Amino acid sequence: MTTTTIVLAICLGLVAGVMAGLFGVGGGILFVPALVALGLGQLEAQGTSLLAILPTVVAGTLNQRRYGNLRARTAIVVGLASIAGVEVGARVVTELPESILRRLFALLLFAVAAQLVWRARRARPRYPDSS
Amino acid sequence: MRLVAIGLAAGVFSAFFGVGGGILAVPLLILFAHLPERAAAATSLLAIAITASAGVVVFALRGQVDVRYAALVGLPAAVGALAGTSLQQRVRTSTLTYGFAVLLTCVGIWLLVS
Numbered sequence: 432m433t434t435t436t437i438v439l440a441i442c443l444g445l446v447a448g449v450m451a452g453l454f455g456v457g458g459g460i461l462f463v464p465a466l467v468a469l470g471l472g473q474l475e476a477q478g479t480s481l482l483a484i485l486p487t488v489v490a491g492t493l494n495q496r497r498y499g500n501l502r503a504r505t506a507i508v509v510g511l512a513s514i515a516g517v518e519v520g521a522r523v524v525t526e527l528p529e530s531i532l533r534r535l536f537a538l539l540l541f542a543v544a545a546q547l548v549w550r551a552r553r554a555r556p557r558y559p560d561s562s
Numbered sequence: 563m564r565l566v567a568i569g570l571a572a573g574v575f576s577a578f579f580g581v582g583g584g585i586l587a588v589p590l591l592i593l594f595a596h597l598p599e600r601a602a603a604a605t606s607l608l609a610i611a612i613t614a615s616a617g618v619v620v621f622a623l624r625g626q627v628d629v630r631y632a633a634l635v636g637l638p639a640a641v642g643a644l645a646g647t648s649l650q651q652r653v654r655t656s657t658l659t660y661g662f663a664v665l666l667t668c669v670g671i672w673l674l675v676s
Binding site: 545 | 565566567568569570571572573574575583584585586587588589591592593595597600601602603604605606607608609610611612613614615616617618620621622624626627628629631632633634635636637638639640641642643644645646647648649650651653655656658659660662663664665666667669670671672673674
C-alpha cells in the first residue's frame with residue numbers, strides 16, 4: 432500500500448460514511464468498487480466491505496437514536512430475517528463468475544436509482560406554488 | 563411478515579453484492595412498512611449491523627475478509643456516518659434523493675465499463 436493509496440482509501444471511506452449516514456445504507460455500495468480499485472478481487476472486496484460496514488452503521492445507529500429516528504424492534508426483525516437471506520445468497524454467490532456479479536451489481540444500482548427518482552417525482556407536490 | 567420479507571430480500575442482496583442490504587431495505591421500509599424517510603434510514607442502519615455481522619462470518623470462513631483494508635475504509639466511514647446522520651436531519655429529502663440516484667448510476671456505469 433502506497434501513501435497515495437492510503438489517503439485515497441481514507442477519503443473514500445469518509446465519503447462512503449457520509450453517504451451511509453445520509454441515506455441509511457451501509458456504505459458497501461461505495462466500499463466494494465473502492466476495494467476493487469485498491470486491488471481486491473470481487474468476492475474479497477465484498478467480504479471486506481461487510482466488515483467495514485460494521486463501524487459505519489454502529490456509529491450511524493447511535494447518532495440516529497439520539498435524534499429519535501430509530502425503530503429498534505423493526506430493525507431487529509428485518510436484520511434477523513436478512514441473516515436467512517444472507518445464508519441463501521452466500522451459497523449462490525460462490526457459484527457465479529465475477530463478471531456476472533459485476534453486471535448484476537450494476538443492474539441493481541440502475542434499478543435502485545430509477546426507483547428513487549420515481550418515488551421522489553411521485554412525492555413532489557402536483558401543483559407547486561408559483562413563487 | 564412484511565418485515566420478515568423485507569429482511570429476507572435485503573439479506574440475499576447483502577450476500578450477493580457485499581452491501582449491507584440497506585439500498586434495498588430503505589425503500590422497502592418506506593413503501594411496505596410505511597416508515598417515514600428518516601426513520602427508515604435509521605432503522606436500516608441497525609438492521610444492516612445485524613445482517614453485515616452474519617455476512618462477515620460467512621465470508622471470513624472462506625478467507626475473503628481483509629481486516630486491514632476494512633479498517634482503512636471502515637474507520638473513516640464511521641466518522642463520516644456521524645456527520646452524515648447529523649446532516650440528514652437538516653437537508654431536504656428530495657435533494658438527497660436525486661443526488662443519490664445520480665451517484666448510483668455513475669457507479670453502475672463504472673462497474674460495467676471497468
